[in-house]
Amino acid sequence: MSQQMTGAKMVVQALKEQGVEVVFGYPGGAVLPIYDEIFQQNEIRHILVRHEQGATHMAEGYARATGKPGVVLVTSGPGATNAVTGITDALMDSIPLVVLSGQVPTFMIGNDAFQEADTVGITRPCTKHNWLVKETDKLAETIHQAFHVAMTGRPGPVLVDIPKDVQFATGTYVPPQKARTDHYAPRVKGDLAAITALVEMIESAERPVLYTGGGVINSGPGASQLLIELAEATGFPVTSTLMGLGAYPASGKSWLGMLGMHGTYEANMVMHDCDLMINIGARFDDRITGRLNAFSPGSRKAHIDIDPSSVNKVIRVDVPIIGDVGHVLEDLLKIWKSRGRKTHREGLAAWWQQIEEWKAVNCLSYTPSKDTIKPQYALQRLEELTRGKDRYVTTEVGQHQMWAAQFLGFDAPNRWMTSGGLGTMGYGLPASIGVQIAHPEALVINVAGEASWLMNMQEMGTAVQYRAPVKQFILNNERLGMVRQWQELLHGERYSHSWSESLPDFVKLAEAFGCKGIRCDHPDELDAAITEMLEYDGPVIFDCRVEKHENCFPMIPSGNAHNQMLLGEADTQGVIGASGAVLV
Amino acid sequence: MSALNIQQGSSKHSAYDLRDPYSEVLETHTLAVIVDNEPGVLARVIGLFSGRGYNIDSLTVAETDHKGHRSRITVVTTGTPQVIEQIKAQLGRIVPVHSVNDLTVEGPSVQRELALLKVSGKGDARIEALRLAEIFRANVVDSTLESFVFEMTGAPEKIDAFAELMRPLGLLEIARTGVAALARGV
Ligand SMILES: Cc1ncc(C[n+]2csc(CCOP(=O)(O)OP(=O)(O)O)c2C)c(N)n1
Ligand SMILES: [Mg+2]
Numbered sequence: 001m002s003q004q005m006t007g008a009k010m011v012v013q014a015l016k017e018q019g020v021e022v023v024f025g026y027p028g029g030a031v032l033p034i035y036d037e038i039f040q041q042n043e044i045r046h047i048l049v050r051h052e053q054g055a056t057h058m059a060e061g062y063a064r065a066t067g068k069p070g071v072v073l074v075t076s077g078p079g080a081t082n083a084v085t086g087i088t089d090a091l092m093d094s095i096p097l098v099v100l101s102g103q104v105p106t107f108m109i110g111n112d113a114f115q116e117a118d119t120v121g122i123t124r125p126c127t128k129h130n131w132l133v134k135e136t137d138k139l140a141e142t143i144h145q146a147f148h149v150a151m152t153g154r155p156g157p158v159l160v161d162i163p164k165d166v167q168f169a170t171g172t173y174v175p176p177q178k179a180r181t182d183h184y185a186p187r188v189k190g191d192l193a194a195i196t197a198l199v200e201m202i203e204s205a206e207r208p209v210l211y212t213g214g215g216v217i218n219s220g221p222g223a224s225q226l227l228i229e230l231a232e233a234t235g236f237p238v239t240s241t242l243m244g245l246g247a248y249p250a251s252g253k254s255w256l257g258m259l260g261m262h263g264t265y266e267a268n269m270v271m272h273d274c275d276l277m278i279n280i281g282a283r284f285d286d287r288i289t290g291r292l293n294a295f296s297p298g299s300r301k302a303h304i305d306i307d308p309s310s311v312n313k314v315i316r317v318d319v320p321i322i323g324d325v326g327h328v329l330e331d332l333l334k335i336w337k338s339r340g341r342k343t344h345r346e347g348l349a350a351w352w353q354q355i356e357e358w359k360a361v362n363c364l365s366y367t368p369s370k371d372t373i374k375p376q377y378a379l380q381r382l383e384e385l386t387r388g389k390d391r392y393v394t395t396e397v398g399q400h401q402m403w404a405a406q407f408l409g410f411d412a413p414n415r416w417m418t419s420g421g422l423g424t425m426g427y428g429l430p431a432s433i434g435v436q437i438a439h440p441e442a443l444v445i446n447v448a449g450e451a452s453w454l455m456n457m458q459e460m461g462t463a464v465q466y467r468a469p470v471k472q473f474i475l476n477n478e479r480l481g482m483v484r485q486w487q488e489l490l491h492g493e494r495y496s497h498s499w500s501e502s503l504p505d506f507v508k509l510a511e512a513f514g515c516k517g518i519r520c521d522h523p524d525e526l527d528a529a530i531t532e533m534l535e536y537d538g539p540v541i542f543d544c545r546v547e548k549h550e551n552c553f554p555m556i557p558s559g560n561a562h563n564q565m566l567l568g569e570a571d572t573q574g575v576i577g578a579s580g581a582v583l584v
Numbered sequence: 585m586s587a588l589n590i591q592q593g594s595s596k597h598s599a600y601d602l603r604d605p606y607s608e609v610l611e612t613h614t615l616a617v618i619v620d621n622e623p624g625v626l627a628r629v630i631g632l633f634s635g636r637g638y639n640i641d642s643l644t645v646a647e648t649d650h651k652g653h654r655s656r657i658t659v660v661t662t663g664t665p666q667v668i669e670q671i672k673a674q675l676g677r678i679v680p681v682h683s684v685n686d687l688t689v690e691g692p693s694v695q696r697e698l699a700l701l702k703v704s705g706k707g708d709a710r711i712e713a714l715r716l717a718e719i720f721r722a723n724v725v726d727s728t729l730e731s732f733v734f735e736m737t738g739a740p741e742k743i744d745a746f747a748e749l750m751r752p753l754g755l756l757e758i759a760r761t762g763v764a765a766l767a768r769g770v
Contacts, residue, residue, distance in 0.1 A: 129679040309673035
């Protein structure tokens with residue numbers, strides 16, 4: 001059955017057949033035919049954002065909360081260039097996005113036409129793949145291919161650039177089943193010999209650790225279940241990167257907390273002293289490894305990753321296993337069980353004893369205060385008052401992000417969305433809206449810093465328009481806190497441009513947007529204020545005035561090893577050398 | 585630990601399996617990359633090298649399968665063993681890339697490059713240039729009273745050697761195609 005239709009209609013038809021329910025977008029001249037089609041149907045919901053960067057982060061939030069691809073629609077030129085930050089963010093964090101951009105008509109491409117930009121050129125390095133579609137007959141198939149590439153293998157953002165004349169012209173629609181997608185088929189099953197080698201190591205390891213990452217979450221809820229099964233059955237301790245939080249429950253007995261630059265003492269010590277490191281869907285990022293030549297010197301390492309280029313990129317591993325985490329863990333458990341479920345019991349018992357000693361250091365402790373709200377305290381109260389609720393948390397980037405990772409516990413995957421790889425300030429507010437659109441009944445909180453939040457605050461308009469009751473929990477220290485911390489520790493306390501004067505009145509700002517504003521500046525009033533936020537049926541901007549000079553600990557300064565952690569203010573004197581200061 | 589003997593990537597047929605993966609010694613490898621001949625595919629490959637700071641010593645590309653719209657990119661690159669492995673893995677990740685073969689480690693291969701060299705000179709120098717061209721089996725494809733254009737095909741080192749000899753004899757310009765390479769045998 002060959003179906004003739006315009007390119008614009010094809011776009012909508014292809015999205016429907018891909019099961020798309022929501023599109024985050026912003027109109028303009030080069031996408032008007034598509035907007036006209038969107039107007040004439042009711043199946044796909046369009047969320048009008050306030051800035052195209054917002055659309056991309058909303059789509060990311062939506063994707064991470066649902067496991068489905070996020071879809072973005074922007075116009076040519078500035079519409080596409082505004083989307084670049086979010087697309088790059090999605091690439092770094094392996095989030096599936098399908099971005100559709102309008103382009104000037106084919107016959108005008110290359111002439112510096114109004115609102116022309118070389119969108120495929122600009123986004124080539126920040127997408128997994130992109131296409132410029134020059135013929136209407138190829139449009140539907142390309143869109144189906146785009147979904148396939150975004151979701152297959154290591155997920156990521158893709159972009160389809162669609163010139164306006166291609167949208168107007170009529171062509172033949174190709175349904176998803178007929179689209180050629182077979183060439184792109186990364187391998188998902190791991191090599192059984194390699195998996196068996198890892199099982200042998202598991203059987204004899206005395207000081208093992210499961211070092212997990214976002215790959216577990218991207219592999220789907222089944223992978224998280226298998227991870228839990230593996231951890232419980234072997235009794236191996238589990239730590240996770242920022243991206244992987246929630247894959248293994250924070251309430252689980254093998255949980256060590258997050259690792260890395262601001263990870264827990266116990267997690268980092270375990271990484272340093274282990275004899276077997278099993279990396280499951282993480283990528284030895286520099287926030288995790290610290291100084292490379294001091295990284296876990298005494299361990300043998302295995303690495304499970306779907307992307308061959310992640311293996312041996314930074315750290316040489318003994319057992320590389322290329323495959324999807326879910327598939328590999330399934331085979332791993334099967335083989336381990338069939339060989340008699342062996343572990344080195346005495347070794348493990350001694351290991352856990354050591355771990356308990358490290359835990360006793362109580363690395364997340366801080367100096368409490370009776371009259372200022374400590375940011376850590378604010379998050380502890382938020383955690384306490386939201387426990388048991390159907391809760392999703394997004395964050396901005398900075399100290400508050402690290403404290404949120406340390407003090408909020410996640411017991412399930414897809415409930416924590418933060419910009420890890422790119423570290424994009426301005427991510428959290430739009431991401432929270434995307435999550436809320438996906439889960440209208442859930443409690444969605446953006447733990448924000450005041451500076452980051454301002455970067456995309458226009459999206460409050462979107463939240464209000466679509467009645468997305470997102471809670472913006474701003475830990476307002478009136479500082480670019482993380483920058484200030486680095487300047488204190490690395491740049492002789494010269495606080496160059498790390499605070500903002502003339503911050504807006506967030507409560508009035510909330511009123512201006514038509515939502516609720518709450519301010520709190522005393523610990524005694526905090527519980528009541530948080531409760532008020534939680535009970536309010538609509539978006540809230542919560543201005544939580546916190547201690548301005550709190551530093552985030554533990555900290556492994558750049559260029560240091562895992563066992564050279566700063567645990568508190570007392571440790572900070574003169575520890576960071578010039579060689580560390582050149583690193584980011 | 586028998587199962588630990590895991591083969592990696594395309595170097596599995598090779599004596600290079602024995603090389604030290606931590607080595608900091610630079611190696612030069614010739615990679616054959618088969619790609620869909622679609623717009624932007626070369627930009628993707630080149631962008632990968634520039635974006636990640638890898639070297640390109642030589643690069644050639646042409647459609648080799650007109651019906652299937654496949655092109656063969658031959659790229660000669662230099663790096664430590666770890667970097668070479670990364671380059672291959674990163675190339676393999678590009679969606680329109682069908683295969684990446686490392687001709688340097690996958691067995692013997694033939695490598696050929698074509699060069700055109702313009703040499704000007706009179707008298708003895710001119711005669712000497714002609715004599716050397718004969719030894720190197722370079723053909724004269726253009727001549728005037730005071731110049732020759734030589735065409736030669738060979739391994740890149742042979743072209744380098746010929747060009748070195750021509751330099752004092754009046755080498756004016758040189759155009760090279762870059763390396764084309766195939767594995768020997770079947
Ligand atoms: C777009 C962008 N610009 C700059 C930075 C560098 N940066 C990282 S954290 C930070 C300060 C964030 O301040 P705030 O949002 O108030 O969070 P806080 O650290 O105070 O909790 C800055 C400027 C960044 N990550 N992203
Ligand atoms: Mg701040």
